[in-house]
Amino acid sequence: MLWVDKYRPKSLDKVLVHQDIAENLKKLVMEQDCPHLLFYGPSGSGKKTLIMALLRQMFGASADKVKVENKNWKIDAGTRTIDVELTTLSSTHHVELNPSDAGFQDRYVVQEIIKEMAKNRPIDTKGRKGFKVLVLNEVDKLSREAQHSLRRTMEKYSASCRLILCCNSSSKVTEAVRSRCLNMRINSPTEEEIVKVLEFIGKKEGLQLPPGFASRIAQQSNRSLRRAILSFETCRVQQYPFTSNQAIPPMDWEEYVSEIALSMLKEQSPKRLFEVRGKLYELLVNCIPPDIILKRLLYELLKKLDSELKHEISHWAAYYEHRLRLGQKAIFHLEAFVAKFMSIYKGFLIETFG
Amino acid sequence: MGKVKRSSAIVISSSDDEEDKDFILKTNSSYSKSVPVRRTRKRVNRTPLSDSRSRVFHDSNSEGFDVIKRFCEDFDQGFPQFKVSSGSGTNIGLWVDKYKPRSLEELAVQKKKVDEVKTWFEERLRTSVKNSCSNVLLVSGQAGVGKSATVYAVASNLGAQVHEWNTPTPTIWQEHLHNSNSGMRYTSKMDEFESFVERIRKYGLSSMTRTSPSSIILLIDDLPVVNGKFAYGRLRWCLHLLLRSVHLPTALLIYDYGKSDSAEYNTGYWEELQLSLLNAGACKVTFNPITVNSIRRTLSKICRHEQFEVGDEQIDLIAKASGGDIRSAITSLQYFCLKPFRMNSQSLSKSSVTHPEEDMDKNNLLNGGICLPFGRDETLSLFHALGKFLHNKRESGILSEPDRNTILLRDKFVRSPLKMDAPEIVLCQAHGQTRAIADFLHENVLDFVNEDTIDDAWSVSSYLSDADFLLGTLGGTLTRNFEAENVIQSAAASIAVRGVLFGNAHAVTSRWHAIRKPKLWQVEQSLRHNKCQMVSRWNAIHSSLKLCELSVIATEFNPALNWLQYEVPKDGESQQVSTAVHNGEDDYFDNDACDDEIEEW
Structure with missing residues (x-):
């Protein structure tokens, strides 16, 4: 087992970072009930850990007994039926899934699953009808329609299920959904x-x-x-025992990105642009998300840039990052950014060095 | 002709009087029977009663029609002036039928090809049943190059009769409903074709005609339309049977939906079919489009016959506009001569009338000749269109002097006029999908950008990004509004193309470039593959139950796992890349095989 999993705190008492939030959460679920929750914060800040711990707090050890299911959802959408395959992780008390894996059919998935969950509600020890928790990851990647339908279903089935939403950036979650949840910002841990x-x-x-x-x-x-x-x-x-000056292995894709940045700084021509495109393809093929590529690329470029260019380049990076989300094919926009950078940088070089 | 001794005549009486006229032929005394024939498609909307009757008739007796059809042809041949009177009462037959070539000399087809066909048939007819394996001749060529005309002409030259597989009229849905209600079994066209082939194989034509079998040529013009793998397989099997066991010389006409308009996604099937038939021992003759010269010759001959004076100019224009399709050329000519200004007899007034027309046409010619009311629209292959856009050919001369109401542009926005039609028109002709066009442009445009001008490269790629942005809004966010989608699509295409044309201000001087297939497609494919692989690998490692975002797996876990060599199955990053490359190679092979099928992707 990886250390990441091995030393993941299992209960809210044991967390090492965000202890204050853990404390609050504990109070929140004292009564075994809670509002809808929205956890947001950068990746690697401990959102999922908190959620798991919270579930455990709510339902006890039975929240740990989970099974993975590859479910096929048959959804009746008016004139046709849609088949959606999705992996879910479920215990008797909760279901967890990544609805954005369903692509543009995500809205059907969200509605359907919540409906289904509402149908079979567990009964708790005291004979009361309990509720189930639905954990939705990557809500920010849900399409707008899906978020709207999420909002409606949230209201309709609020008696029978609670939603825990998890995402990186709350700005991509619609206002309506945000206001129906208790928002929890999970900061990145400090060094x-x-x-x-x-x-x-x-x-x-x-x-x-x-x-x-x-x-x-x-x-x-x-x-x-x-x-x-x-x-x-x-x-x-x-290497063990550690030495104090031991090299820490970098992520291979990050190295690759910095390579790209260097080659962009070295030469600016259509031919080089074409080469860069090939390298970007290589990264994309290995499932590195385009927005992360762009961010990293900008980071690497800024390290080497003259300060008067930094602003302009950042502006264009933001511009094309926006485009990237709206558009269909990432490479078009990544490449446009690369071209723009080359164009600006070349102009700058000519101006300064003649 | 005239060898037919069969005296039975079949009469279809349709309940609609006015349509009967269409079918009744005046007959000659030597036959002394009235022979009304020719089912036309008009009939599908007749009253149900007569409909079902004739359907029965047709199903059981389709050979009868063939015989009768031959009668008609004989009539036509014997009495060229004697026209079938058409329903409207006017005396205009189709010139295409009227001037059907009756001898080898009249054919406008290349002499060599005709000879080829002729010698092939001669051989087969001489040594009738000997080598059954090569009794099938594939005649391929685009529409209207005279495939069947050649077969008919050769047949009459050799004194043989042509027996044609008549395509059954399509059953329309209401008809089908009616039939099934009245308890009739529906036989698909494929079934009918199969049983026809079966009959031919087993009994030859002897069951249908009494002529000496040595002088019959079987002509299969219209193969049943197949859709899907299964039906295709049936057709292929059927044709193979035919190929192997037919005793009659058979001509199989295959339309070559050439390179120009490969809109049919199943053209691949046809090619495959042809190939497999060739391998099985069939001979093949490919007809090229008819040359402009021979079309011109034919047209002027017809003009002489019909005593219309049509200027050489017009004939030339029609011939050129037809794109090697003589049928359409003749029809165009007829249409042209129908114009109100035509005068039948007075040559004086005629010439005076046609002159202004000629002048106008000349003007049209100068303007690019789009105004002609006839002729086939030229289609361009997508590659051709892409080539136009990428090469970005412009007039080299001085720009038009800034005068009148032209808007003054800054120097950097000024471009010389394009040496092509408006890009949108070219796009229309190439009927490519916007997405594909954008992808192709994106893949190839950098080759055409001047090495020193990174600014151009940027403006091109920014326009492409705009186009992609427009296309991206299509993806589900809009409620399905097809009209709006259409507008967006064409706007995106326009932006992509014009952006490429405009942005590439300093195009490289023309040099030869291969146009590559977008690597993007391959990347997307292997991306999907890698995603699946990554997820399955993740699940294999973490039998621990945990969902994780793909991006996190890709960016954080995977590199670490590689360092840790935490491998359950031994497939690391490197191998993933190699599989991606492998996939790509497969793709490229596909690409080589069918370079023109862009629509497939």
């Missing part, structure tokens, strides 16, 4: 917190941590706890 967690794990594993090593990992982790733990484990596999 000190990450160091604390790493040291905790080190102690449990019985490892000797040279001073400064944990903080270096924390620095490189981009304040993502998951990433920090993963690279910590990677370091452990690569």
Whole structure:
């Protein structure tokens, strides 16, 4: 088992970061009931961990007995039936799924699943009709229609089920949904917190941590706890005992992106643009999301840019990131950004060096 | 002709009087029977009663029609002036029928091809039943190049009779309902064709005619339309049987939906079919489109016959507009001569009238000649159109002097006029889908951008991004409003194309470029594949139950897992890439095989 999973706190009492939020959540579910919740925050900040712990708090150990199901939903949509296949994770008390995996059919999935859940409500120990919890991941990737239908179903079935929504950015969740939920912002852990967690794990594993090593990992982790733990484990596999100046293995795709950035800075021509396109394809093929590519690329470029260009380049990156979400094929927009950068940078070079 | 001794005549009486006229032929004394024939498609809307009757008749006796059809042809041949009177009472037959070539000399088809066909039939007819394997001749070519005319002409030249597989009239849905209500079994066209082939194989034509079998040519013009793999397989099997066991020389006409309009997605089937038949021992003759010269010759001959004076100019125009399709050329000519200004006899007034017309046509010619009311619309292959856009050919001369009400543009926005029709027109002709066009342009445009001008590259790619943005709004966010979608589609296409044309201001001077298939498609395919693989791998590793976002798996877990060599099955990142590459290769093979089928993707 990966350390990420192994040292995931199982209950709200045991969390190391966001202890205040955990405390509040505990109070919230004292009565075994809770409002709809919306967890949002950057990746690797501990949203899922909190949700799992919360479920455990609500339902006890039975929330841990989960099974994975690959369900086929047959949805009657007026004139035709739609087949949607989706993986769900469910216990007797909750169902978890990534509705955005269903692509543009997500709205049917959301409605259908909630309806189905509402049909068979569990009965709790006191004979009251209980409720089920539906955990929806990546709500921000749901289409607008799906979010609207989510809102309606939330109201209609609020007696029988609670929703826990989880997403990276609440700005992509519609206002209507947000206002019906209790919003929980989960911040990225600070570097000190990450160091604390790493040291905790080190102690449990019985490892000797040279001073400064944990903080270096924390620095490189981009304040993502998951990433920090993963690279910590990677370091452990690569070389133990640790040395204080041990290299921390970077993510391969990030290296690739920085390579792209370098080649963009070196030459600006249609031919180079074409080469960059090939490299971008390579990244896309390996399932790296285009927006993350763009973000990373910008980050790498900004490191090397003259400060007077930074603003303009960031502007264009934002512009094309927006386009990327609205458009259909990411590469068109990524490439347009690359071309724009090259064009600006070349102009700048000519101006300064003649 | 005239060898037919069969004296039975079949009369269909339809309840509608006015239609009877269509079918009744005046007969000649030597036959002395009235022979009303020719089922036309008009009949489908007759009263149900007579309909079912004739349907019965047709199903049981379809060979009878063939015989009778031959009668008609004989009539036509014997009495060219003697026209079938048509329902409206006017005396205009179709010139296409009237001037059907009756001898080899009249054919406008390339002499060589005719000879080929002729020698093939001669051989078969001489040594009748010998080598059954090659008794089938495939005649392929685009519509209207005279495939069947050639077969008929060759047959009459050799003194043989043509026996044609008559396509049954299509059953319309109401008819079908009616039939099934009245307890008739529906036989599909495919079934009918199959039973026809069966009969031919087993009994030859002897059951249908009494002529000496050596002088019969079987002509299968219209193969049943097949849809889907299964029906296709049946057709193929059927034709193979025919090929193997038919004793009569058989001509099988295959339409070549050439390169130009491959809108039919199943053209692949036809090619495959042809190939498999060829492998099974059939011979093949391919007819090329008829040359402009021979069309011109034929047209002027017809004009002479009909005593219309049509200027060379017009004939030339018609010939060119027809695109090698002589049938459409002749029909165009007839239509042209129908114009109100035509005068039958007075040559004086005629010439005076036609002159202004000629001038107008000349003007049309200068303007690009789009105003002609006839002729087939040219279609362009998508590749051709893409080539036009990418090469970005423009007039090289000086720009028109800034005068009158032209809007003054800054220098950097000024472009020379295009050396082609408006891009939208070209797009129409190429009937490509917007998405495909955008993808192709995106893939290929960088090859055509000048090496020093990264600005151009940017403006091109920004326009493409705009186009993609427009196309993206189609994806489900709009409620299905097809009209709006259409508008958006064409706007996106227009932006993509015009953006490429405009943005590429300093196009490279023409050089040869291969147009690649968008790599994007391949990337998307392998992306899907990789996603599935990644999920399954994830599930294999984490029998622990946990859902995780794909992006997180890809960006964080996967690299770490690779470092940790945390592999259940041994398939790491590297192999994933290699499978992607492998997929791609497969794709490319596909691509080589059918380069023109863009619609498929």
